[in-house]
Amino acid sequence: MNWYPYGEHAPFYYGEKKGIYEKHGIALEIKAGQGSQKTVQATGAGQTDFGWADTPALLAAVDKGVPVKSLGVYLQTTPASVQSFESEGVAKPADLKGRTIAGTAGDALARTFPVFLRKNGIDPAEVKVQNTDPAGKMAAVMSGTVDGLMGFANDQGPTIASKSGKPMSYLRYADFGLNFFSNGLLAGERKLQSDEEIVEKMVAATSESWTAASSDPAGAVASMAGASEQLPANDVLTEQFKATLELLHTPATEGEAPGVNAEADWRQTIATFKEAGVIEEAKDPAEYWRAPAGQG
Known part of the structure; x- marks a missing residue:
């Protein structure tokens, strides 16, 4: 696997x-x-x-x-998405401006994130990426040190929601022009x-x-x-x-x-x-x- x-x-x-x-x-x-x-x-x-x-x-x-x-x-x-607590109010790509998003340097999600942003009219420099290992991304979201993470919508989100008791929202790449x-x-x-x-x-x-x-x-x-x-x-x-x-x-x-x-x-x-x-x-x-x- x-x-x-x-x-x-x-x-x-x-x-x-x-x-x-x-x-x-x-x-x-x-x-x-x-x-x-x-x-x-x-x-x-x-x-x-x-x-x-x-x-x-x-x-x-x-x-x-x-x-x-x-x-x-x-x-x-693709399940690629930006995942965040619903309370963060990230409902569209433009909502990512000025935010800090956890990612893992060099993986497919991190490499395609700038493509996703540019496709939606956003300069990648307008979104800060905090690099960490895969497990660290979830911890960073739950601790509130980042506004969201790059991940698979069928993986991290349900786990975070279960552990935190808070609903998650998903900004799916495929819903915004990039599959x-x-x-x-x-x-x-x-x-x-x-x-x-x-x-x-x-x-x-x-x-x-x-x-x-x-x-x-x-x-x-x-x-x-x-x-x-x-x-x-x-x-x-x-x-x-x-x-x-x-x-x-x-x-x-x-x-x-x-x-x-x-x-x-x-x-x-x-x-x-x-x-x-x-x-x-x-x-x-x-x-x-x-x-x-x-x-x-």
């Missing part, structure tokens, strides 16, 4: 518990990650069979020659070349698991019981998974199975991260994405 278990990961646990992976001939072992960048590198190096990671981390790795490819992005509407791909399934080139059959089975099982979990959110969340000592509370998991289900498609893929991508969306994502400086060269989608036969 990209991180320790949280609500977004429920379909994997659900698919394993319901025998979906087993039906496809896969004995699934789910391991926590330490960030998308490390997951992408480990997958490219063959240290794990498959990874679940953020698309910009994949793009950056391929840009540096890491032999890895996406098998399909599931979170096709790009987020998390998806990936495999190393060596796995793609040496075991095409298991790759096909993994793709089919994962898409089926996400479809099934989407139809049974309560069961999906319940399937995560005991997954980790760091597992969020059940109400937080429920909110995280609910928010995740809103991210599965773009207008180009509405009605398609989870994980089915449109080439035009790939091109938009690639162009965005070229503009943000995450990649030096905007390559063809086929360099990053193994499209199923007849797709892309």
Whole structure:
């Protein structure tokens, strides 16, 4: 995974518990990650069979020659957002002027934040960014030392709301003109070349698991019981998974199975991260994405 278990990961646990992976001939072992960048590198190096990671981390790795490819992005509407307590009154990008926002230097959120601001007519110099590690962002918001944080709407916000008892608001990039791909399934080139059959089975099982979990959110969340000592509370998991289900498609893929991508969306994502400086060269989608036969 990209991180320790949280609500977004429920379909994997659900698919394993319901025998979906087993039906496809896969004995699934789910391991926590330490960030998308490390997951992408480990997958490219063959240290794990498959990874679940953020698309910009994949793009950056391929840009540096890491032999890895996406098998399909599931979170096709970015959860990237500026999150703050409702009491801060941040309802539109212009409300960020003069504010201090916590971010993590060098990650995809921090790299795309200036793009988001400029797209909405704001000079990035008008918003102060306080850099900290991922865990420190939440602490900074809860202590009131910053006005908000850059994060995934299906991750930190529900946790902060649960711990503080205060409602959160979300300034979602996608609601204000900037969308790009987020998390998806990936495999190393060596796995793609040496075991095409298991790759096909993994793709089919994962898409089926996400479809099934989407139809049974309560069961999906319940399937995560005991997954980790760091597992969020059940109400937080429920909110995280609910928010995740809103991210599965773009207008180009509405009605398609989870994980089915449109080439035009790939091109938009690639162009965005070229503009943000995450990649030096905007390559063809086929360099990053193994499209199923007849797709892309």
